Amino acid sequence: MLQITLLPARSDNYIFLGLDTATGFRFVVDPADAALVLGALQGGTLDAILNTHHHDDHVSGNLALKAATGCTIIGPAADRDRIPGIDRAVAEGETVALGASVAVVMDVPGHTRGHIAYYCAESAALFCGDTLFALGCGRLFEGTPAQMWAALKRFRALPAETRIYCAHEYTESNLRFAEHLLPGDAALTAYGAEIRAKRAQGLPTVPPLMGQEARTNPFLLADAPGMAARLGLAANAEPVAVFAEIRGRKDRF
Numbered sequence: 190m191l192q193i194t195l196l197p198a199r200s201d202n203y204i205f206l207g208l209d210t211a212t213g214f215r216f217v218v219d220p221a222d223a224a225l226v227l228g229a230l231q232g233g234t235l236d237a238i239l240n241t242h243h244h245d246d247h248v249s250g251n252l253a254l255k256a257a258t259g260c261t262i263i264g265p266a267a268d269r270d271r272i273p274g275i276d277r278a279v280a281e282g283e284t285v286a287l288g289a290s291v292a293v294v295m296d297v298p299g300h301t302r303g304h305i306a307y308y309c310a311e312s313a314a315l316f317c318g319d320t321l322f323a324l325g326c327g328r329l330f331e332g333t334p335a336q337m338w339a340a341l342k343r344f345r346a347l348p349a350e351t352r353i354y355c356a357h358e359y360t361e362s363n364l365r366f367a368e369h370l371l372p373g374d375a376a377l378t379a380y381g382a383e384i385r386a387k388r389a390q391g392l393p394t395v396p397p398l399m400g401q402e403a404r405t406n407p408f409l410l411a412d413a414p415g416m417a418a419r420l421g422l423a424a425n426a427e428p429v430a431v432f433a434e435i436r437g438r439k440d441r442f
């Protein structure tokens with residue numbers, strides 16, 4: 190089993206420090222800040238870095254951490270040229286051993302063309318970088334709506350108890366957009382109250398649960414009955430077109 194600690198970094202990033210409790214294997218996901226990770230390790234070892242994508246706020250700690258700890262850097266094969274210090278390039282279906290725990294790699298292009306996620310079924314943990322957020326999803330910098338929608342549907346099909354270790358605390362601003370799109374939605378109202386209470390106490394809203402997101406995240410509801418009509422699209426509009434419309438509105442919100 191994995192024990193996962195959140196390290197808030199920069200203005201709204203989360204770095205995840207993982208420990209496989211059976212073996213003591215330690216890894217970090219998307220280290221934006223090497224000094225922060227080294228501080229959290231308190232002199233302990235670091236075995237691996239897992240990168241989800243090439244953006245600077247996910248890889249900028251790679252080289253300093255590798256130099257300080259000798260850790261192995263694992264990242265997306267499709268983006269191997271853009272991951273500093275990469276040792277192992279992985280793609281869809283490959284497994285990554287984290288001590289006695291195992292993560293499966295999912296290719297989830299959309300935010301970037303090489304974006305991957307790491308899913309550990311045993312620990313019900315999904316490290317999804319900037320693909321899915323609490324009540325939101327990543328911007329389409331390099332990919333298409335079809336790619337992102339396909340990725341989100343795969344995430345949604347994971348067990349409801351899956352914890353979504355997304356890389357940013359964007360939840361409150363995503364909540365405002367979701368409320369604008371789904372005014373008066375009972376599930377969203379209840380979730381929104383929870384989110385605001387946590388943020389008011391300075392607590393993270395990450396990791397949210399997949400079951401909760403499947404009911405309230407507008408981007409996961411693109412194929413829900415009535416969503417197309419709500420957006421002024423034809424009732425029989427393709428879900429990917431509905432998704433693209435929601436993404437476009439969020440970009441302009």
Ligand code: ZN
Pocket residue numbers: 242244300319
């Ligand atoms: Zn990014």
Ligand code: FE
Pocket residue numbers: 244246247319356357
């Ligand atoms: Fe990011």
